[in-house]
Amino acid sequence: MGIKQIAKLANVSIGTVDRVIHKRVGVSKETERKVLKIIEETGYVKNTTASRLKLASVKKIKIAILIPEIKNKWSYWKLPKKGTAEAVEELREMGVKVVYHEFSDSGSFADQRAAIFQKEYDGIVTVPFFGKECNVLLKLAKSKNIPVVFLDTEIPLEGGAYFIRQNSNIAGMVAGRLLHGLVGKDGRYFIVNILNDMGIQVNNKQREDGFRKFFKSINEELPVLTINHPLNEVFKVSKEMETWFKGDYRKGIFVTNSRAHLIPDLLKEYDVQNTFVLGFDLNKQNLKYLRNGKIDFLINQQPKYQGYAAIKSLFNFLTKQDASELNLDIPVEIIVKENIADV
Amino acid sequence: MGIKQIAKLANVSIGTVDRVIHKRVGVSKETERKVLKIIEETGYVKNTTASRLKLASVKKIKIAILIPEIKNKWSYWKLPKKGTAEAVEELREMGVKVVYHEFSDSGSFADQRAAIFQKEYDGIVTVPFFGKECNVLLKLAKSKNIPVVFLDTEIPLEGGAYFIRQNSNIAGMVAGRLLHGLVGKDGRYFIVNILNDMGIQVNNKQREDGFRKFFKSINEELPVLTINHPLNEVFKVSKEMETWFKGDYRKGIFVTNSRAHLIPDLLKEYDVQNTFVLGFDLNKQNLKYLRNGKIDFLINQQPKYQGYAAIKSLFNFLTKQDASELNLDIPVEIIVKENIADV
DNA sequence: CTGAAAGCGCTTACAG
DNA sequence: CTGAAAGCGCTTACAG
Numbered sequence: 001m002g003i004k005q006i007a008k009l010a011n012v013s014i015g016t017v018d019r020v021i022h023k024r025v026g027v028s029k030e031t032e033r034k035v036l037k038i039i040e041e042t043g044y045v046k047n048t049t050a051s052r053l054k055l056a057s058v059k060k061i062k063i064a065i066l067i068p069e070i071k072n073k074w075s076y077w078k079l080p081k082k083g084t085a086e087a088v089e090e091l092r093e094m095g096v097k098v099v100y101h102e103f104s105d106s107g108s109f110a111d112q113r114a115a116i117f118q119k120e121y122d123g124i125v126t127v128p129f130f131g132k133e134c135n136v137l138l139k140l141a142k143s144k145n146i147p148v149v150f151l152d153t154e155i156p157l158e159g160g161a162y163f164i165r166q167n168s169n170i171a172g173m174v175a176g177r178l179l180h181g182l183v184g185k186d187g188r189y190f191i192v193n194i195l196n197d198m199g200i201q202v203n204n205k206q207r208e209d210g211f212r213k214f215f216k217s218i219n220e221e222l223p224v225l226t227i228n229h230p231l232n233e234v235f236k237v238s239k240e241m242e243t244w245f246k247g248d249y250r251k252g253i254f255v256t257n258s259r260a261h262l263i264p265d266l267l268k269e270y271d272v273q274n275t276f277v278l279g280f281d282l283n284k285q286n287l288k289y290l291r292n293g294k295i296d297f298l299i300n301q302q303p304k305y306q307g308y309a310a311i312k313s314l315f316n317f318l319t320k321q322d323a324s325e326l327n328l329d330i331p332v333e334i335i336v337k338e339n340i341a342d343v
Numbered sequence: 344m345g346i347k348q349i350a351k352l353a354n355v356s357i358g359t360v361d362r363v364i365h366k367r368v369g370v371s372k373e374t375e376r377k378v379l380k381i382i383e384e385t386g387y388v389k390n391t392t393a394s395r396l397k398l399a400s401v402k403k404i405k406i407a408i409l410i411p412e413i414k415n416k417w418s419y420w421k422l423p424k425k426g427t428a429e430a431v432e433e434l435r436e437m438g439v440k441v442v443y444h445e446f447s448d449s450g451s452f453a454d455q456r457a458a459i460f461q462k463e464y465d466g467i468v469t470v471p472f473f474g475k476e477c478n479v480l481l482k483l484a485k486s487k488n489i490p491v492v493f494l495d496t497e498i499p500l501e502g503g504a505y506f507i508r509q510n511s512n513i514a515g516m517v518a519g520r521l522l523h524g525l526v527g528k529d530g531r532y533f534i535v536n537i538l539n540d541m542g543i544q545v546n547n548k549q550r551e552d553g554f555r556k557f558f559k560s561i562n563e564e565l566p567v568l569t570i571n572h573p574l575n576e577v578f579k580v581s582k583e584m585e586t587w588f589k590g591d592y593r594k595g596i597f598v599t600n601s602r603a604h605l606i607p608d609l610l611k612e613y614d615v616q617n618t619f620v621l622g623f624d625l626n627k628q629n630l631k632y633l634r635n636g637k638i639d640f641l642i643n644q645q646p647k648y649q650g651y652a653a654i655k656s657l658f659n660f661l662t663k664q665d666a667s668e669l670n671l672d673i674p675v676e677i678i679v680k681e682n683i684a685d686v
Numbered sequence: 687c688t689g690a691a692a693g694c695g696c697t698t699a700c701a702g
Numbered sequence: 703c704t705g706a707a708a709g710c711g712c713t714t715a716c717a718g
Contacts (some may be wrong), residue, residue, distance in 0.1 A: 002695050018697065026703055049399075049436040050394055050695035054710035056392075058698085093392040093711095110705045173681040181525050181639070214681065296524070331684050334677040338516040338557065340676050345711050356689045361713065369687055393711035397694035401714085436695095 001044055010038045011030045021046060049094075056095030061318055063311060064116045066109070066126040066153075068100040076258060076281065076303060080151055084125065091315055098125075098311065106130040114138050117144070124148045124312040125307075128155045128163075135178070147317055149310045152301075153203040162275045163328035164310050166301045168203040172210020172256075173217070174332045175278050178297050179252035180214070180222075187250035189224040190241070194231055198222040204256040207280075211254055237270060244274045253277045261285035264294035282335060290331025290337055295304055300333040353381045354547035364389060391662045392437075399438030400683055404661055406654060407459045409452070409469040410494075410597070412445040419601060419624065419646060423494055426650025427468065434658055441468075441654065446661050449473040460487070466657040468650075471498045471506075483547045490660055492653045494643075496546040507653050509644045511546040515599075517675045518621050521640050522595035523557070523565075525619040530593035537574055537602045542584040547599040548568070550623075554597055559572035574602070580613060588615045596620045604628035612616020625678060633680055645677040655675055 003021075007014040012031060020025045020035040038044075065084055068074040081100070087096050101116060104107040110133055116124065117140050117285050124141060128134050128150045135158045141148045154163045179189065191211060191301075193204050208226065215222050225244060229236065237245070244251065251274055253263055260279020267275050278297040279286060287293040306328075313325035349358040350427050355374060362370045363378040370378075381387075406425055411417040424443070431441050444459060446452040453476055459467065460483050466485060471493045479503045482489045485503050497506045522532065535555060536547050551569065557563050568587060572579065580588070587594065588610075591654075594617055596606055603622020610618050621640040622629060632638040649671075656668035 014696080015698090015705060016703085019704090022697090028703060031703080047436050047695055050696070050710090052710090053396060053712095054694080054697055057710060068583055093390050165344055170681055174679060177679045177681050323586040329684070331676075333674075333687075334679070334682070336517060336520045336677070338513060338520050339675040339677070342674070347711075357712080358689060358714090359687085362688090365713090371687060374687080392712055393694095394713070396696095396711080397693095400694060577711055 001042060003044075006035065006038050006042065006044055009042070010035045021060065023060060027251065032188055036294065037050040046320075052094045052319065056093060060095040060097045061122045061140070061315065062120065062122045063098045063102060063125060063314055064119070064121040066101045066112055066116060066124065068127065068129070069104045076283065079303035080307035080310075081305035083309070083313050085307075086304075087311035087315075088307045091311070094319075095309065096315055105190065106133055109133050110136075113140070121146060122318055123308045125314070125326065127152055128157065128161075131157065134161075140167050147314060147323075147326065148190070149314060151306050151310060152303075153201065155202045162313075162323075164306050164313070164326075165203075166330040166332060168206035169210040169213070169334045170282075171299055171301075172207035172212075172254075173214040174210075174334065175207065175254050175297075175299065176211045176214025179254055179276060179278050180218070180220075182296060183250040183252035185220055185222065187222075187252055187274075188244055188247060189222060189252045189254065190223060190244070191226045192253060192255045192263070193226065193228045194229055194255065194257055194262070195228060196257075207254075207256040237266075242270070248274070250274045250276065255279040257281075257283040258283055258286065260295055260298070261289050264289055264290050282340070287340060290335065290340065293337070296336070300335050302330050302333060306330060344385060344624070345390065346387075349378065349381050349385065349387055352385070353407055358628045362406065381491065383427050383562065384514060389663075393435045395662065400434060403438045403440045403522075404465050404658065405463065406439070406441045406466045406468060406657055407444060407462070407464040408441050409444045409459060409467065411470065411472070412447045414426065419626065422646035423650035423653075425463075425651070426647040427654050428649075428650075430654035430658075433545065434654070437662075439523065439654070440657055449476055450477050453479075456483070456513045461529045464489060465647070465661055468653045468657070469493060470495055471500065471504075472500055474500065477504075490657060490666075490669065492657060494649045494653060495646075498545045505656075505666075507649050507669075507671040507673070508546075509673040509675060511549035512553040512556070514642055514644075514675045515550035515555075515597075516557040517553075517677065518550065518597050518640075518642065521677065522597055522619060522621050523561070523563075525594040526562055526595035527638060530565075530588055530595055530617075531590065532565060532595045532597065533587070534569045535596060535598045535606070536569065536571045536603070538571060539600075543583055545655055550597075550599040566581055585613070588613050591617070593617045593619065598622040600624075601626055601629065603679025604632050607632055625683070630683060633678065636680070639679070641678040645673050645676060649673060666667070 003014045003017045007017045012035060016027060016031060017035055020032050060256055067081060068077045070078045082111055088096055101112040103112050109130055124146060138148055138158055138160055149162045149164055152165050154165050191208050204241055212224065253275060255263060258281035260277055263277050277295045279295060280299050282298060286295060286298055309328055316322045317326055346357045346360045350360045355378060359370060359374060360378055363375050410422045411425060413421045416470060427441055430450040431439055446455050450471055475491050481491060481501055481503055484504060492505045492507055497508050550593050596618060601624035603620055606620050620638045622638060623642050625641060625643055629638060629641055633641055652671055659665045660669055
């Protein structure tokens with residue numbers, strides 16, 4: 001059941017059916033109605049594969065990817081990038097093409113944004129690091145009718161934004177559940193926010209909130225100390241921390257970002273006993289400590305899959321008007337030493 | 344870069360190029376060499392999408408799915424089935440078709456196997472419940488050059504079998520890690536194998552082994568009691584169990600199959616305190632107890648995804664000779680109350 | 687053994 | 703406003 005059948009049933013040419021399907025101009029109201037009726041009755045759906053066959057060589061789908069520069073500080077970003085590359089490879093025959101733009105701060109983000117809007121893109125994948133700049137991007141994209149998918153974190157933006165990210169609040173609750181299982185109600189808890197250049201990130205705050213929410217949910221008022229430290233001051237220990245360090249109880253340490261690997265050395269330096277550590281992301285250093293038992297749990301955000309899903313969902317939206325996958329909740333994946341797998 | 348370019352460069356017609364690509368008969372050695380050389384030099388790869396365009400309507404890819412009858416006892420199997428249906432929907436335009444055959448015991452398995460080989464299928468997806476019967480199936484499939492993918496469990500078979508399943512040994516180790524975290528070294532552990540009609544399943548045994556392997560890996564000799572009970576005798580409690588039940592220590596209960604939900608009521612009946620329960624699969628009853636805190640952890644085998652992956656990987660094998668996905672390790676997914684998601 | 691033509695379902699100029 | 707034809711990359715009869 002294809003366009004040809006529809007044309008025959010509606011007594012028009014296939015060209016006209018095509019025009020109706022794509023809401024192109026130049027079809028009389030009456031003809032349009034007639035064709036739509038037949039489409040409705042027969043339950044016809046466009047064969048996207050066939051439709052891409054010609055376009056794949058003539059008119060590619062072009063997606064701009066605006067992500068952090070991949071260097072040591074942000075090596076995390078090679079994973080989402082890799083995911084986008086895999087999706088492009090899978091969709092190669094469908095004519096999908098991506099161009100990478102990288103930024104290192106809000107200034108270069110704005111520059112690259114300008115570069116993107118100078119070209120003709122069909123979709124944009126980026127990261128909501130700079131709220132203001134993202135709103136500008138969204139506004140521009142809206143005026144050109146270009147869908148924008150944000151990875152990694154959800155922040156409040158002015159509308160029309162899609163997000164593929166883990167629910168940080170739930171991740172925090174899971175973290176609470178897991179650490180509480182090891183530490184129990186007689187222990188003490190540290191929430192460690194390691195700040196970066198841009199201060200505390202929205203998702204770190206959401207994780208912290210989730211962690212506290214978990215304790216509320218089990219009706220336990222437990223001693224939780226929040227520590228906000230810039231990256232270069234992680235090893236600065238306050239009086240209160242030192243007191244807690246010395247206690248005989250178990251201690252649960254929740255690191256709200258990817259730098260849990262900084263903790264074991266600190267604990268060793270201060271000779272802290274009875275500690276349990278949970279953090280985020282399967283980077284090399286974290287995995288090393290998970291393997292040797294100095295970190296107990298890691299939560300994975302499936303960064304590669306986030307990139308993969310962004311491209312696939314944009315493709316499905318652009319070719320089938322299927323927006324259902326543009327917002328995606330990445331499951332909170334719990335990793336222990338035994339179930340480390342390839343990422 | 345398509346078949347047309349290759350034809351031009353090799354000074355032959357596109358028909359001949361097609362013959363070479365598909366190793367069809369009726370091409371002179373010399374012509375074949377010439378064409379292969381050009382293909383090599385240009386790095387040409389067949390456009391599978393285009394090649395399926397015509398075949399999708401003329402010659403469908405037909406896959407037989409031989410799985411347990413879906414009734415209460417085996418309601419689990421509606422999940423892999425659903426996954427296959429989703430993959431078929433996704434590949435609809437590529438002309439993929441599945442036919443479901445269901446069995447209820449080894450006799451009907453053999454019957455359905457016979458029915459399958461009476462028709463012309465391009466691939467088979469099934470389940471390794473009956474080793475002997477599976478070897479017969481594999482032999483038949485091999486003689487007809489049909490790939491066979493087994494879901495759920497890996498058992499030793501006579502060769503040529505592909506498996507999409509979780510590594511049960513690793514799952515058992517993860518279970519050990521998680522329960523040990525809650526119960527500690529002063530507690531006691533129960534491994535509960537709930538037998539079904541077919542006795543103990545291979546993967547239950549593997550999970551048990553993994554669990555014990557974990558304790559070895561952390562150098563702890565802990566008291567672990569294995570309990571093998573048929574489904575209708577789960578509530579039969581031995582003398583030794585009763586003694587352990589009364590102890591003041593923490594108790595970790597590892598249920599090696601999907602019936603962890605039977606445990607909380609049993610524990611209540613015997614008034615057992617200080618218990619922690621871990622089991623497999625996100626069925627309705629298990630989820631109920633995970634939500635109300637009577638079960639602490641569930642391990643998910645992503646059954647829906649197993650079915651999905653089986654169809655996709657068979658398609659990739661049949662259309663691109665890409666066998667790389669026919670064997671697949673499903674990650675050991677850890678579920679707590681807070682990260683229950685849609686399955 | 688090889689080539690030329692028709693066709694898969696759709697899209698795109700072009701003609702009227 | 704509408705239709706007829708060419709073409710996307712490949713496969714399949716058919717002719718020689």
